[in-house]
Amino acid sequence: MFHDLGAALAGLATPVLAIVAFTALVRLLMHPLARAAVRGEKARAALAPQVGALKTRYGNDPRTLQRKTLELYRESGTSLFTGCLPALVQIPFFMVMYRLVTTDSPLLDGALFGAPLGTHWLGVFAFTPVFVGLFAALTAVAYATARWQAAQALRSGAPEPPMARWLRLLPFGTVPVAAVLPLAAGVYLLTTTTWTLVERALLYRLL
16 A cells, blocks of 8 residues: 555655655645644633633642533633643654655665665765755754744743643654664654744734
8 A cells, every 4th residue: 555655655756755745735635633732732822821720729639620620621611631632643643654754665865966865874874965964954843843842831921831841852863763764754754844844833823
């Protein structure tokens, strides 16, 4: 299945362009889910100060705190899990994309600046400059994502969870992942993370 899909995409455009275009198409189809997720996040952020006040007041009474928190979300017309379902629905799409760029097919026969899309950086150091450029681009996107997340947290005025700063390191995980997967996967990661950053920034501004 994935071999045939890769062959079909490779026949429509150059492999690199096919990966970028197909990734963009999939993300565009998932855009309604992204909108729902952002709406849920903004709804929770708007209630964060009130949730913080409840924690201060009922912090020593977990059962009452849980009941009051659920009442608050119910009265506001939202829930603790608003926006989580869209993120879960996206997982199968990402699994398809992962298999597409890691399964042997004509899609991996292409090259990026002379480096075959099927090569791994740890196995072929001759193409290190191409991989270094990819790693630099992924790091730049991850840094921009972390800065944007920090700015959103500051703008909300709500107290941050204890692990919030550590969670901002997660976007940088694309760099070691790209180092052990084929170059095609790195192209996909760069495309989808850039899309995510731009899409969320625009949605938070427009919604």
